[in-house]
Amino acid sequence: MKQFHRMILRMLPGPFVAWLLVLLFLLVMQFLIKYLSQLVGKGLPGAVIAELIAYNLAYMLVLAVPMAALIATILAFGRLAESNAYLVIKSSGVSFPQLVWPVYVVGLLLTAAMWVFNTSIHPESNFRARNLWQDIRTAKPGFDLQAGIFYDGIEDYRILVGNIPVDRPNELEEITIYDYSEGARFRTDIHATKGYLEPLTDGVTLHLVLFDGEVHRKRPPGSGNAERYERLSFTRHLMRISLDDLNFTRSDPTEGRRTDRTMKSREMIALVDSLEMNVLGAQAQLLSLLTDLGTGRITHQETGFPIRDDAMLAVQLDAGVQPDVVAPGVLTPGVLAKRDLALRSLRAARVRVQGLQRDISWASDQANRYRVEIHKKYSIALACLIFMMIGAPIGLFIRKGGLGVAATMAVAIFMFHWVSLANGEKLADRNLLAPWLGMWLADIVTGLVAIWLTFVVWRDLGSIPLPAWPWSRANRTSTPEASLPS
Numbered sequence: 001m002k003q004f005h006r007m008i009l010r011m012l013p014g015p016f017v018a019w020l021l022v023l024l025f026l027l028v029m030q031f032l033i034k035y036l037s038q039l040v041g042k043g044l045p046g047a048v049i050a051e052l053i054a055y056n057l058a059y060m061l062v063l064a065v066p067m068a069a070l071i072a073t074i075l076a077f078g079r080l081a082e083s084n085a086y087l088v089i090k091s092s093g094v095s096f097p098q099l100v101w102p103v104y105v106v107g108l109l110l111t112a113a114m115w116v117f118n119t120s121i122h123p124e125s126n127f128r129a130r131n132l133w134q135d136i137r138t139a140k141p142g143f144d145l146q147a148g149i150f151y152d153g154i155e156d157y158r159i160l161v162g163n164i165p166v167d168r169p170n171e172l173e174e175i176t177i178y179d180y181s182e183g184a185r186f187r188t189d190i191h192a193t194k195g196y197l198e199p200l201t202d203g204v205t206l207h208l209v210l211f212d213g214e215v216h217r218k219r220p221p222g223s224g225n226a227e228r229y230e231r232l233s234f235t236r237h238l239m240r241i242s243l244d245d246l247n248f249t250r251s252d253p254t255e256g257r258r259t260d261r262t263m264k265s266r267e268m269i270a271l272v273d274s275l276e277m278n279v280l281g282a283q284a285q286l287l288s289l290l291t292d293l294g295t296g297r298i299t300h301q302e303t304g305f306p307i308r309d310d311a312m313l314a315v316q317l318d319a320g321v322q323p324d325v326v327a328p329g330v331l332t333p334g335v336l337a338k339r340d341l342a343l344r345s346l347r348a349a350r351v352r353v354q355g356l357q358r359d360i361s362w363a364s365d366q367a368n369r370y371r372v373e374i375h376k377k378y379s380i381a382l383a384c385l386i387f388m389m390i391g392a393p394i395g396l397f398i399r400k401g402g403l404g405v406a407a408t409m410a411v412a413i414f415m416f417h418w419v420s421l422a423n424g425e426k427l428a429d430r431n432l433l434a435p436w437l438g439m440w441l442a443d444i445v446t447g448l449v450a451i452w453l454t455f456v457v458w459r460d461l462g463s464i465p466l467p468a469w470p471w472s473r474a475n476r477t478s479t480p481e482a483s484l485p486s
Contacts, residue, residue, distance in 0.1 A: 005102045007085075008076060012106065016072035023064035024057065031056055044136065052132050058117075058125035062380055065114060067414045070387035073103065074406040077395025086396060096458040100392050107385035114384055118377040119265035127262035128253045135251055145172070145197075154206075154241060156181040170197045175210060177239070179217075188217040192237070206241040213237065260373040268370045275367040279360055286356040289349060368435055372428045375439035376421070382443055383417060390450035393457045417442045 031053070039049060080086045089099055145151050151159045162174025172195045179188035192213030197206070215232040260268065390413065398405045420442035428438030 005099075008080065008099075009102055009106070011076040011079060012072050012103070014072075015075045016068050019071045020064055020068040023068060024060055027060040027064065028053060028057075031060075039136065048132070048136070052129065052136070055125045055129035055132065058122045058129075062114075062118060062122060063418075065110070066380070066383045066387050067410060069107070069110060069384050070391045070413060071406055071410040073388045073391030074395040074398070074410060077392045078398055078406055079395075081396045081398075090460075096393075096454065100454075103388055103392055104385070107388035110384040110388075111381050114381040115378065118381050122377070123262050123264050127256070127258060130262060131251060131253050131256055154243065157241060172196060175213070182220075186218045186220055188215065190215050190237075190239075206239075206243055208239040208241060210237040210239065211235065260370050263370075263373075265374055265377055268374050272367045272370050272374075275363045275370075279363045279367070282356050282360045282363070286353060286360070289353060289356070365431070368431060369429060371435035372425060372439060375436050376425060379421065379439045379443050383446075386443055386447050386450055387413070387417075390446060390453060393450075393453035396457060397453075413446065417446050420445065 039052075077086075145159065145161050145164065147161050147164045149160075151161075156179065158178040158180075160176040161172045164173070165171055173193070175190075175192045175195050177190040179190065182188070190210065190213060192210035194212065195208060195210040197208060213234055215230070215234065215237070217230050219228050219230055221227045258267075263271070391410075394409055394413075395406070398409065421439070424433060424438035424441045427433040428435045433441075
């Protein structure tokens with residue numbers, strides 16, 4: 001028995017690591033294809049791009065680990081069936097649960113690891129990735145002059161170049177520069193027929209050498225002199241322009257507002273408890289207020305909620321207004337004033353009721369969103385165990401289907417699980433499903449399928465050979481007798 005256990009456990013790590021790397025490679029390529037246009041042209045250091053990819057590897061691992069575990073389990077048990085080792089194991093009186101329990105232990109360990117990863121490491125990686133993305137999006141593009149287009153990437157400067165020779169990209173022709181460093185009123189205009197860019201030495205200062213041009217500028221008045229206009233001609237003029245605005249700057253990666261995707265599970269649990277306390281407090285205030293208003297109805301339409309007949313009298317007495325004794329049907333000025341005072345009090349109470357209702361609705365919605373995310377992290381972690389449970393019997397069923405069949409089955413199961421999880425999340429966010437049901441429904445369905453398949457293999461209900469896959473080698477090499485149990 002132990003040698004069969006060791007054989008199975010030796011067959012799992014290789015395919016798991018290989019498929020994990022393949023899936024991570026595909027996800028990284030998808031990430032680069034999607035966001036490469038936002039990274040190119042901003043002069044970002046390579047370390048920053050590598051850091052961004054490393055942070056985003058967290059969500060890639062969340063997707064890749066369960067699927068790699070599923071494919072590895074299918075391949076391992078598929079090889080077990082293809083080599084007829086499973087027939088030998090059954091003939092020796094070993095049941096399927098006795099054979100497969102080490103795989104379940106591995107699935108539990110993998111689930112525990114992903115449980116910690118999803119609840120602690122993944123949210124922090126999302127938070128740092130979001131902060132880094134904000135820094136990248138606010139960074140200005142690198143210095144890039146184009147012929148016939150005003151370049152305004154440097155603060156206080158507008159540069160227009162008439163022509164840039166293709167074979168000499170550092171040489172410029174027909175250059176116009178507007179310098180706003182002293183304000184728009186005292187703008188400096190520089191025109192030159194030729195020029196060239198010197199290579200950057202320190203990375204923060206641009207040296208632009210201009211030839212055969214003029215400088216036009218207004219000078220502010222000083223020491224009693226009036227404002228004057230200057231026109232200067234030059235044969236060679238050197239401009240030093242600071243490129244500090246183009247340098248990529250990092251903000252503090254630990255500061256910023258966190259959302260449900262960037263909060264750790266323990267933080268969300270504490271926040272949900274706080275929101276529930278707020279809801280209970282608001283509900284108690286609302287109940288007290290409605291109880292004070294009574295259960296009858298007042299005929300005035302502007303009040304909008306129930307009130308007993310004596311509630312208006314109570315409001316009048318609280319306001320210090322004594323009711324007048326008048327003949328029936330006669331409205332004196334005192335009675336009208338008291339009625340208006342009561343209606344104003346009721347309107348204020350209605351506004352208070354509506355405010356409490358809004359507070360309760362907002363707090364409940366926020367608490368549900370955090371509950372959805374909490375259950376989602378746990379359900380994705382448990383999917384590792386469920387996928388390994390479902391992969392073992394499927395690997396025995398497909399027999400000689402090979403890698404193509406294993407990958408196809410794994411993709412189909414994973415897509416069903418992921419689509420169910422995504423739709424459950426949407427329904428739970430819209431309060432159409434309970435948060436726990438929306439997030440655990442996919443695990444419940446696939447878990448029941450895994451239990452049923454395990455029962456089928458255990459009870460040997462699948463001993464009758466299934467039709468061979470059309471694309472497999474079973475059509476040519478297998479016989480019905482070879483598929484029957486001993």
